[in-house]
Amino acid sequence: MRKIKSLLYRTAARGEAFLKGVAFDCRACGQCVLSQTGLICPMSCPKGLRNGPCGGTLGDRCEVYPDRACVWMRIYERTAKDSTEVPPLNPSPDAALFFTSSYANWWKGIDEGGTTPLPYPDLPKNRVYQPIATRSRLEAALKSGRFVKTCEVRSPRSADFGRLHKEISYVKEQFDAVNATAYLNGKPSLPSGRTCIELLSAGVDPICQSTCRDHTKTSFVSELINNHANGVHNVLCLTGDSYAGNPRIKQVFDMDSSLMVFEARHLRDTGTIHFTGQTMPEPPKPFIGVAINPFTRPIHAPIRRLKQKIAAGADFAQTQLIFNLPAFEQFMIRFCDEGLDRELFVLAGIPVVISKPAMEMIPHIPGVDYPDEIRKRLEGAANLREEGIKLAREMVGAVSKMQGVRGVHLMLFGADHSVLPEVVRDIDAPGSAERT
Numbered sequence: 001m002r003k004i005k006s007l008l009y010r011t012a013a014r015g016e017a018f019l020k021g022v023a024f025d026c027r028a029c030g031q032c033v034l035s036q037t038g039l040i041c042p043m044s045c046p047k048g049l050r051n052g053p054c055g056g057t058l059g060d061r062c063e064v065y066p067d068r069a070c071v072w073m074r075i076y077e078r079t080a081k082d083s084t085e086v087p088p089l090n091p092s093p094d095a096a097l098f099f100t101s102s103y104a105n106w107w108k109g110i111d112e113g114g115t116t117p118l119p120y121p122d123l124p125k126n127r128v129y130q131p132i133a134t135r136s137r138l139e140a141a142l143k144s145g146r147f148v149k150t151c152e153v154r155s156p157r158s159a160d161f162g163r164l165h166k167e168i169s170y171v172k173e174q175f176d177a178v179n180a181t182a183y184l185n186g187k188p189s190l191p192s193g194r195t196c197i198e199l200l201s202a203g204v205d206p207i208c209q210s211t212c213r214d215h216t217k218t219s220f221v222s223e224l225i226n227n228h229a230n231g232v233h234n235v236l237c238l239t240g241d242s243y244a245g246n247p248r249i250k251q252v253f254d255m256d257s258s259l260m261v262f263e264a265r266h267l268r269d270t271g272t273i274h275f276t277g278q279t280m281p282e283p284p285k286p287f288i289g290v291a292i293n294p295f296t297r298p299i300h301a302p303i304r305r306l307k308q309k310i311a312a313g314a315d316f317a318q319t320q321l322i323f324n325l326p327a328f329e330q331f332m333i334r335f336c337d338e339g340l341d342r343e344l345f346v347l348a349g350i351p352v353v354i355s356k357p358a359m360e361m362i363p364h365i366p367g368v369d370y371p372d373e374i375r376k377r378l379e380g381a382a383n384l385r386e387e388g389i390k391l392a393r394e395m396v397g398a399v400s401k402m403q404g405v406r407g408v409h410l411m412l413f414g415a416d417h418s419v420l421p422e423v424v425r426d427i428d429a430p431g432s433a434e435r436t
């Protein structure tokens with residue numbers, strides 16, 4: 001009898017996968033959310049994101065298949081039009097139900113863990129004005145009202161720390177916090193958390209970058225615990241760019257970046273790991289960052305996605321690279337109109353382009369809006385280093401006048417970090433008085 005039942009379930013699963021595959025591009029996750037997503041399967045997103053677009057979306061195009069519209073742009077269009085309501089937060093699917101029948105799972109009532117939206121945490125209003133809640137120096141700087149400066153160093157791809165220490169020596173005085181990038185394009189490197197320890201020992205407040213491309217929920221929460229043990233109090237929750245071109249790189253996407261924020265915030269506020277229910281005596285209390293692409297269009301799409309991340313518990317956002325100032329300003333106006341400047345600190349992503357080979361990579365970076373006028377200016381520069389610094393300084397000046405921008409995050413296109421302090425020369429040093 002058991003064998004017959006099992007055969008019936010398997011037959012139902014295969015029949016469902018075939019029919020829904022033809023009709024909806026179904027990926028047989030076994031816990032169907034088509035009724036919430038306007039009959040567009042979110043698992044057909046190449047990253048399998050169940051909660052919204054990633055930062056690689058430019059306009060309404062998919063990062064992985066730029067000839068197609070982003071699956072989430074289509075879902076938003078069908079379910080929400082131009083609404084900026086906070087979208088529901090779908091849990092990550094239960095891997096044990098993959099390749100089973102979603103109808104049978106619904107009938108048995110075992111799909112709820114993968115289909116019922118999670119309740120958002122009950123957070124206070126006007127969060128940027130709330131008292132300091134973590135041991136992050138970045139949080140203290142932002143809440144002081146000072147215009148902050150962050151930049152990034154790259155985790156070494158070996159145990160040779162020579163280059164890293166040189167980079168840190170250039171940025172350790174002038175910046176409020178420094179991101180430790182890692183696993184760029186899915187390539188192995190020292191973990192971000194390990195590079196953060198080097199930053200800490202140089203007196204810098206480090207920001208650990210975590211990507212759901214490379215993490216399961218278990219490894220992500222473990223990284224938070226490890227960071228806490230080492231005195232690293234900032235985490236930036238990222239999707240991670242797709243490296244679908246290399247089939248040897250396994251992309252995880254056990255959760256999306258909104259769910260990472262939710263897990264981190266739940267742990268910080270309750271001392272309990274949400275997905276296991278395990279309580280710990282001294283939980284990590286990270287200051288939680290996210291990324292946002294202001295150049296995803298229509299404009300309500302990045303606003304909705306950001307609202308979701310804010311509702312899940314994000315404290316600050318670093319933006320995609322800004323080359324198109326008018327489009328960024330349009331985004332910030334909408335951001336403030338929605339009252340989000342009272343809930344989230346935004347650090348504007350400023351490119352510092354000083355090397356020709358690095359400049360030539362820009363058009364190939366997912367999600368970057370690179371207007372012709374800026375491209376021609378950089379390509380035609382007699383001295384790219386000088387022009388790149390000049391452009392970056394202009395950008396810093398322009399964004400610092402925009403309402404809702406609380407600081408800048410410099411991203412270097414080149415190998416010489418000694419130029420970064422020059423870009424922010426006129427901005428107050430960390431620890432100085434509040435700007436008037």
Ligand code: SF4
Pocket residue numbers: 020024025026027028029030031032033034041042043044102
């Ligand atoms: S949500 Fe899951 S079951 Fe529903 S169509 Fe997509 S992959 Fe198939």
